[in-house]
Amino acid sequence: MASVQEVLSVLEQAGFERLPRPLTVVGTEFDFEAAASGTHTSHDLVLVATDQVPRQRLRRLVAGLARSLDLAASRRPVSLVLIGGVAASDRMELERYARVLPIASTTPDIAEIEKAVAVLLPLNLPDTELVNGSDPVDEVMEALGPLNTTREHIALIRAAADGPDAVREALRRYANEGASWTDEVEDDDE
Structure with a gap:
């Protein structure tokens, strides 16, 4: 009992x-x-x-x-x-x-x-402070640390605020720069 x-x-x-x-x-x-x-x-x-x-x-x-x-x-x-x-x-x-x-x-x-x-039983929801947390961009910057934060990192992190397509475009530009490629289309007629 x-x-x-x-x-x-x-x-x-x-x-x-x-x-x-x-x-x-x-x-x-x-x-x-x-x-x-x-x-x-x-x-x-x-x-x-x-x-x-x-x-x-x-x-x-x-x-x-x-x-x-x-x-x-x-x-x-x-x-x-x-x-x-x-x-x-x-x-x-x-x-x-x-x-x-x-x-x-x-x-x-x-x-x-x-x-x-x-x-x-009622659901126990987490504290709103824990849910909202801090700005994710700030958390990424903190995780990278000041010594590892490069111009490219900052560009990718800023692009993240605009969504996945913006990140893909920033990565494409980064890769093109590393390979010395340009976005210009060469004209085959020349």
Whole structure:
């Protein structure tokens, strides 16, 4: 039962609200090991079950809950966190009524739980300062260092601001200069 509490803790940290046991929908009681409801960005109804619940009973509970939610005209998606794994045939039957989020271990750690319920958790976006960073041209110049920054490097870096075609043209000019070629077309008539 400790792993059920850990799943609930992870969900609560993500803004879910623990629901009383047994779960009651349209006057019918459903005795899942635990349930939680999304409160802010998620509207999921999350059920938690372990491998201690006989699979036939679990299938009946989930199917009955789905029918009750239909009667109540609920639009709330249902997710079922299964601790201890699930056989493929049982999973297929359960997926008719709920999104199944299996956790193979019977004693999962927090990382395993977070991985299994990741679709229910809010995304952690990186800090905007890290995303925006500094000017890429400045970063390239810094990486090259003052001793390695040549006229050609500066021309290529400036061309990068105008896109890949400008870089290709700057590289073509650089290669032509190195080979002593010119862009002028020779006239064969002479």
